[in-house]
Amino acid sequence: MNYEGVLTKMQTENGSPIQYYLVFENDFLHMNQLLDKKVSINFLRYQCLNCSLQKKIYRQGYCYDCFFEIPQAADWIINPEMSKAHLGMEDRDLAYEEKVQIQPHVVYLANSSSVKVGVTRKTQIPTRWIDQGAHEAIEIVEVPNRYLAGITEVALKDHVSDKTNWRTMLKNEIKDEDLVEWRNKLKQFIPTEAAEYYLENNAETNLQFPVLKYPEKPKSLNLEKNPFYEGILKGIKGQYLMFEDQTVFNIRGNEGYVVSITVN
Structure with a gap:
C-alpha cells in the first residue's frame, strides 16, 4: 500500500499501548498496525503548514516568512x-x-x-x-x-x-x-x-508505548541527506518511529515535508 501527504505530528489515543495515527489530507495510517512490517519513506518536496507553498521548511513545519509572521510560531x-x-x-x-x-x-x-x-x-x-x-x-x-x-x-x-x-x-x-x-x-x-x-x-x-525492540545506538534519519529510506518498524515512542537497523525518524521534526510511504 502506498500513502502520500505532508507530515504533521502523529495523532494519539492513550491506551495499553498508546495508539498512533499518521494523518494525511486524504488518508491516514494506523501506525501500530505497521509494527514488524517493512516501511519505506520517500521525501518528495516541502509544503509549509501555514501558506501551503512549496518553500523550504525553516522551523516547526513553517517556511522562513511564515515562521516570523504567524502567531503560532x-x-x-x-x-x-x-x-x-x-x-x-x-x-x-x-x-x-x-x-x-x-x-x-x-x-x-x-x-x-x-x-x-x-x-x-x-x-x-x-x-x-x-x-x-x-x-x-x-x-x-x-x-x-x-x-x-x-x-x-x-x-x-x-x-x-x-x-x-x-x-x-x-x-x-x-x-x-x-x-x-x-x-x-x-x-x-x-x-x-x-x-x-x-x-x-x-x-x-x-504511559505504555508500542515498542517491540528499543534501539541500542539510535541514528536519526535526515530526509534532506537521505531522501529515501526503507526498514522494519519496531516501535513508536514520543513522535519517533524506531526501525530494526537502529534508524529513528522524528515525525514532529519533519513536519512540512511531503512524503510517500509504502508498506509491504
Missing part, C-alpha cells in the same frame, strides 16, 4: 513566561493569543530520559506527555493562563531539568521515579502568584 510558544495576552497586550495577533494563552494551563513533571518540568494547555494532557515519550508524569499546578504557568516553569528550572535527552528516551535507559515526592519537594519553589494553584492530591500517570 511566536516566542511565547517556546517561552510561555513571555505571554502578555492576559494584560491585553498584543504580540502578533491578540485575538489568537487571548484564545490560546487565557485558558487553563498545567505545569507538570514528566520522566522521559530523566525528570523534567514542562508547560502545556490542560486540554493537551496526556497528549503532551505522549509526544515527549514520557513513561510517567504528574501535574504540579493548574493555572488560569499561560503566563502564570511560564513563570512557574522558570522558577522550577533552577531545581529540575527542562530538557529531554532523545537518545536516552529512545534507548529506554530510564528509571522509575517517585513523581509525587518530586512534586512535594518542588512546592517550595513555586512563585507566590501561582502558589494557590498547587495540586497536592493527584497521582502520577503511567
Whole structure:
C-alpha cells in the first residue's frame, strides 16, 4: 500500500499501548498496525503548514516568512513566561493569543530520559506527555493562563531539568521515579502568584508505548541527506518511529515535508 501527504505530528489515543495515527489530507495510517512490517519513506518536496507553498521548511513545519509572521510560531510558544495576552497586550495577533494563552494551563513533571518540568494547555494532557515519550508524569499546578504557568516553569528550572535527552528516551535507559515526592519537594519553589494553584492530591500517570525492540545506538534519519529510506518498524515512542537497523525518524521534526510511504 502506498500513502502520500505532508507530515504533521502523529495523532494519539492513550491506551495499553498508546495508539498512533499518521494523518494525511486524504488518508491516514494506523501506525501500530505497521509494527514488524517493512516501511519505506520517500521525501518528495516541502509544503509549509501555514501558506501551503512549496518553500523550504525553516522551523516547526513553517517556511522562513511564515515562521516570523504567524502567531503560532511566536516566542511565547517556546517561552510561555513571555505571554502578555492576559494584560491585553498584543504580540502578533491578540485575538489568537487571548484564545490560546487565557485558558487553563498545567505545569507538570514528566520522566522521559530523566525528570523534567514542562508547560502545556490542560486540554493537551496526556497528549503532551505522549509526544515527549514520557513513561510517567504528574501535574504540579493548574493555572488560569499561560503566563502564570511560564513563570512557574522558570522558577522550577533552577531545581529540575527542562530538557529531554532523545537518545536516552529512545534507548529506554530510564528509571522509575517517585513523581509525587518530586512534586512535594518542588512546592517550595513555586512563585507566590501561582502558589494557590498547587495540586497536592493527584497521582502520577503511567504511559505504555508500542515498542517491540528499543534501539541500542539510535541514528536519526535526515530526509534532506537521505531522501529515501526503507526498514522494519519496531516501535513508536514520543513522535519517533524506531526501525530494526537502529534508524529513528522524528515525525514532529519533519513536519512540512511531503512524503510517500509504502508498506509491504
